[in-house]
Structures are given as structure tokens and as C-alpha cells.
Amino acid sequence: MIRYTLKCDNKHNFDMWFADSATYDSLAGAGHVACPECGSNDVVKGVMAPNVAAKSDSATPGPREIMRKMTEYRATVMAETTDVGKAFSDQARDMHEGLMDYAPIRGEVTAEDVKALHEEGVPILPVPPEPPKEN
Ligand SMILES: [Zn+2]
Structure with missing residues (x-):
């Protein structure tokens, strides 16, 4: 059932x-x-139903809990980083190599950029997409 x-x-x-x-x-x-x-x-x-999703005490968070965390994480990223747009890849690399002072940034990257940055060991994280609105 x-x-x-x-x-x-x-x-x-x-x-x-x-x-x-x-x-x-x-x-x-x-x-x-x-x-x-x-x-x-x-x-x-x-x-x-709540009897499925409300198991917040269990080790496995329900979908709403995950969605809430993603939303919070996204909001934090948006609040604490500067959007550098297409300069992201270059700036992240420069910061990693110590050519530029560290600053929290976000920006646009292509799949190739992500692959290259990962291969160079530059620590980057994806920003979660905007979640669907609940009504
Ligand atoms: Zn009705």
C-alpha cells in the first residue's frame, strides 16, 4: 500500500x-x-504523505528535507559569493595557484572547464539549480 x-x-x-x-x-x-x-x-x-517524509530523525532524509537543504545551500552560495560570470574558470585557477587573493566566487563554466579544473585539482562545487516552487 x-x-x-x-x-x-x-x-x-x-x-x-x-x-x-x-x-x-x-x-x-x-x-x-x-x-x-x-x-x-x-x-x-x-x-x-507525511508519514513517509517526516522521518527527519532517521538517517535518510526525505525529499522535502533534501530540497530544503539544497535551497538553503543555494541561498548561502548566492549570498556569500560574487558572480564573476565567464571569468570564473580563470579566477578559480589563479586563486588555486596563488596568483590571486582568495575570494568566494561563482560563475559560468562549460563542461570542459569543469573537467579541466577537476584535473588540475582546483576545488569547485556546483551550485544547485533553483528548486521548483511549492504551491
Ligand atoms: Zn476538492
Whole structure:
């Protein structure tokens, strides 16, 4: 059994149990999943049910927890680094080689730049993409 938190087109949230995700897909696809509050068949799957995602004390964080951490990490990176755009690769390399004072920077790189920087041992990290907005 799997529990989904569903949302109808009138923004009602409700939980429903299904045998498995395929069962949900076929029932919802056929319009057989109705909102208990307004009867709308226009429902979409929301985030996983709280009894799955709320295990914050366990070693494995749920998807919302990971999303929250990524969002925080992204916000920190954005707040504490200077965007140097396409100069990133050169500046990161110069800092690594001591040709330039260290400063926290972010910028644009190509896949080739990333590969080259890694090969030279220049420590770089990807900035996580902007997460999808929750509604
Ligand atoms: Zn509804």
C-alpha cells in the first residue's frame, strides 16, 4: 500500500491509499480519483504523505528535507559569493595557484572547464539549480 497526498483543482488536500503507484496512475488517469470535499476528478499528486517524509530523525532524509537543504545551500552560495560570470574558470585557477587573493566566487563554466579544473585539482562545487516552487 502507498499513501499519496493529493490535491484537487479547488486546492483541497487529501490523503488516499492505493495498492501501488501503478494503481494510482490508472485510477487517476481514468478520472476515478475524486476529491472527498468537492468531488472534483481533477486531482494531482502532491508531495509524499507525511508519514513517509517526516522521518527527519532517521538517517535518510526525505525529499522535502533534501530540497530544503539544497535551497538553503543555494541561498548561502548566492549570498556569500560574487558572480564573476565567464571569468570564473580563470579566477578559480589563479586563486588555486596563488596568483590571486582568495575570494568566494561563482560563475559560468562549460563542461570542459569543469573537467579541466577537476584535473588540475582546483576545488569547485556546483551550485544547485533553483528548486521548483511549492504551491
Ligand atoms: Zn476538492
